[in-house]
Amino acid sequence: MxxxxxxxxxxxxxxxxxxxxxxxxxxxxxxxxxxxxxxxxxxxxxxxxxxxxxxxxxxxxKQAILDVYQAYSDSFATVDHQICYAVKANSNLAVLGVLAQAGAGFDIVSRGELMRVLAAGGDVSRVVFSGVGKTFGDIEYALTQGIGCFNVESISELALINEVAAQLDKIAPISLRVNPDVDAKTHPYISTGLKDNKFGIAHEDAVAVYEQAAGLSHINIVGIDCHIGSQLTEVEPFIAALDKVVELIHKLGNKGITLQHVDLGGGLGVRYIDETPVSIAEFAAALLPKLSELGLKVFFEPGRSIVxxxxxxxxxxxxxxxxxxxxxxxxxxxxxxxxxxxxxxxxxxxxxxxxxxxxxxxxxxxxxxxxxxxxxxxxxxxxxxxxxxxxxxxxxxxxxxxxxxxxxxxxxxxxxxxxxxxxxxxxxxxxxxxxxxxxxxxxxxxxx
Incomplete structure (x- = not known):
């Protein structure tokens, strides 16, 4: 057969x-x-x-991993982009090393994951640090290594990052992870973008928190981030989230806060048995018109769909x-x-x-x-x-x-x-x- x-x-x-x-x-x-x-x-x-x-x-x-990574990169080739593999999906050094050699960035949620990325030869300047519970030690280690960006999930975290950066005499690059309150229509344990989830800063509070961040001495605002969940099989929730993020980007611009990148997180689903997830090419085609208009570098954080x-x-x-x-x-x-x-x-x-x-x-x-x-x-x-x-x-x-x-x-x-x-x-x-x-x-x- x-x-x-x-x-x-x-x-x-x-x-x-x-x-x-x-x-x-x-x-x-x-x-x-x-x-x-x-x-x-x-x-x-x-x-x-x-x-x-x-x-x-x-x-x-190895080839299956590279094929999907390349599909992401090819599908978003018309815009400046960075594919940050979500390390939590599979953190084996060989897997990380294969992706690092292919030019991938990485999305991490702990100091341990950052250490793995570095051990695998990853470029720390292409790493985004997500997660709701970053400690003083986590932030200190990431700053000393030259982290690309912190995805900030709370006001208290923002203050802590500024404090640690001041003690190290460094400027911390940050984006805010905004919770757009979009229903990803996935399992409740892997839904992350609703207002009753623990992740991110509420959409309605985001502009005020950005203004607060702009006033901090050791913070450099570089982007905006959102992540609405995992194993999404339709593109509509991503579009809804992007619309809310675009709205915030325009509001921030009117207040003189300019960004370098927009990060739409990960979450694209895969076929386990009989699911029919949207393809990477279809996913990109649906988002590219709006992303192209923004003129910002585009970050994605796929994990499951790659491995x-x-x-x-x-x-x-x-x-x-x-x-x-x-x-x-x-x-x-x-x-x-x-x-x-x-x-x-x-x-x-x-x-x-x-x-x-x-x-x-x-x-x-x-x-x-x-x-x-x-x-x-x-x-x-x-x-x-x-x-x-x-x-x-x-x-x-x-x-x-x-x-x-x-x-x-x-x-x-x-x-x-x-x-x-x-x-x-x-x-x-x-x-x-x-x-x-x-x-x-x-x-x-x-x-x-």
Missing amino acids: SNSELQACVTVKTENGLYIDPKALTAHLSALHYSDDGLCMEQVSITELVKRYDTPCYVYS ANAGVLLTRVDVLKPTEHKNFAIVDAAMNDLIRPALYQAEMAVIPNILPNKGIETDGTQPWDIVGAVCETGDFLAKDRLLSLSTGDILAITGAGAYGFAMSSNYNSRPRASEVMVADDRHQLIGKRETVEALYANESLWQE
Whole structure:
């Protein structure tokens, strides 16, 4: 079966609510294809990767990452722009290094993320520092490194940045993150642009806060920023947010406050199963007329859309437990490895390393809940998936390149998975599997 035929077999929901996954290669997963030996990422066999690195294991395609980054850059080529990858989506040094070499900027939310960017060779002058809880130490470190811009989220943060900059005898470049009160129509946990969210400065207060910032001794106003949420599949919320930002830019200009850039944040969605997100090209085409009129440099902060569908989580079926009411496939990955299904009710495609000979209609096909061994009922990776399974089978959970390993934990004293990057026919370990001993190496017994 050709890759194009496989990509056409998108996961669908049947009338009884079950998902059909065995041939589910979503349209953006260009790095995945089936060969005679089973599933491959780029030109590397998944079977080979499992033999070499075991499971659970995250695998990322270098080319898939670069392809999406380049799509952003190409789509906004008619305006001066800077694509700042959102580090929180996947902060592995190899991923950051690949993007740094491609010329990407970075969006960070902690000192630790900035240190990662620098270790990966990123240009600190192309880094924007977001986040609601920047500390004195965070700000001090960022200023001494030469940070490109602070995205300021509160009046108190603005005052703190000015204080730290004064002590260092530096001028801090800032933009205000304005909360436009636009409904992104996404999961409430990843919506960030409503007035009841913790992020940003209220739209109606923004001009007054900018005037306050203009009067501070060690602040240089360079931009305006907004971010309305994540996994947005339509362009309309971005347009609504941009309209509000444009309104503020004009008001600021009338007060003599000029800006160098406008930052529209990130949040463009991806296809996990059956979503139909707007393409990057369509996204750009809808925004460019208004952005071109502004004449400002344009920043974007994509994360998920760059890395989600560049990665899979490989896991092995350890136990098959059919019951009267449910069939459970217990795998060696769990909610500590991939928490999105439990936390966000996220649905991600599950495809087998080896397709059944007779396809979806084979006699062995049954509905399965794919669950882990963590001691929680909420420990599941997928529910009601029509699969033909045997103990020892390898499954790939797609869309796992973003908020997968980055959100993993050691719950139940489980070591975190290994990470691998593939490029053409090469593969490299970019994150070693943890050992159990390492989990308590920094702990000590109470001494009586």
